[in-house]
Amino acid sequence: MFVRVVRFTDVTAERVATLIARIEDEGPPVDVPVRGLQLLFDESQGSAVVIQQFETAEDLRAGGQVFAAMDPSDTPGARVSVDECELRLERRT
Numbered sequence: 001m002f003v004r005v006v007r008f009t010d011v012t013a014e015r016v017a018t019l020i021a022r023i024e025d026e027g028p029p030v031d032v033p034v035r036g037l038q039l040l041f042d043e044s045q046g047s048a049v050v051i052q053q054f055e056t057a058e059d060l061r062a063g064g065q066v067f068a069a070m071d072p073s074d075t076p077g078a079r080v081s082v083d084e085c086e087l088r089l090e091r092r093t
Contacts, residue, residue, distance in 0.1 A: 001087040002060040004052040011048040011077035016041050019076055032066045033059040039076065048076040060084055
């Protein structure tokens with residue numbers, strides 16, 4: 001599993017609500033082979049973290065290109081960092 005972690009600032013509750021509604025209605029872009037998606041929002045700091053999961057490194061690269069090219073109005077806020085990682089451990093209790 002491969003993961004893309006994107007951090008945003010200047011995030012508002014209204015923007016998050018709009019983004020969540022659109023994702024729930026439309027899903028991810030059709031040309032993005034994403035397997036999982038999480039959005040973490042810290043309203044008090046106006047920040048968010050989006051975690052995108054992909055099956056393969058090729059899927060990660062393809063999805064990352066589409067997400068990186070998104071119009072800023074389609075994101076939670078101002079993109080400040082992007083990490084692309086291989087998931088090495090996942091443990092849930």
